[in-house]
Amino acid sequence: MEKFIEYILQFGNLNKQQIDLIKSKATEVELQKGEYYWEAGKTVRKIGFLTEGVIRVYFYNNKGDEITRYFIDENHLILSGPTIDEIYTPSEYLSAITDCKMIIFSKQDWRDISETILDWDNIIQKIITKHHSEKIARRSELISQDGTERYLDFMQKFPTLINRVPLSYIASYLGITQSSLSRIRKNIG
Template identity: 80%
Template sequence: MDTFIEYVLQFGNLNKQQIDLIKNKATEVELHKDEYYWEAGKTVKQIGFLTNGVIRVFYYNNKGEEITRYFIDENHLILSGNTVDEVYTPSEYLSATTDCKLVVFSKQDWKDLSDTIIGWSSIIQKIITKHHTEKITRRSELVSQEGTERYLDFIKKFPTLVNRVPLSYIASYLGITQSSLSRIRKNIR
């Protein structure tokens, strides 16, 4: 819980009473490796903040293959939809790649925080903007790079993930086969 509070305080000020309210509304949960945080086609009813672990966002293509869109690592909000009031039914899966710890809020509790804490919406918007910019930066270069460049870029941008995420997931994220990734890794050693 303290990790979440410390993170939020980087984007705005909160007094002790507001922090206590946030702590009272939140629940700390553990997600074991391979468990879903959410599943495609099932309405999302919570908002989370990953304090420990890695979650993979993926979908199935028309051939039934899993395609990794991106990874969520520590200190990232996991929001659903554009607004807290929106009923959000994702087309993707979020699955724990490692054992994870999250701070979770029901959508109603999240809305209550927004309605009660002056400046909460501004703080959250700053966090969302930061995460969105990171996600775009991480993905945009993949389009124009060849396999080796993609992998080297991945190592640079996700230094903590290389040894925590299975190669098959990394290959899928990079848009290359696992055998190609194995060759690339062998050639750069």
């Protein structure tokens, strides 16, 4: 819980009463490796913050291939759709690659916090903007790079993930085959 509060405080000020309210609305949960945080086609009714571990965001293309779209690591907020009031049914899966610890809020509890803490929406918007910028920076270069450049870039941008994420997921994220990734790793090793 403290990791979440420390993270939030980087984006705005909260007094003890406000922090106590947030803590009273939050639930700490653990996801075991392989468990889903959410599944495609099932309505999402919670907001999460990852304090420990790695989650993979993936989908199936029209050929039935599993495509890794993104990795979520520590200190990331996982919102439930474009707005808190919207009923959100994702087309992607979020699955724990490692054992994970999360702070979870129901949508109603999140709404209660938003209605009670005047600056809450502003704080959350700053976090969303930061995460969105990071995501765009991480993905945009993949388009113009060859496989080796993509992997080197991945190692630079996700240094803590190289030894925590299976190679098949990294290859999928980079848009290359696992055998290509193995060759690239051997050539730069």
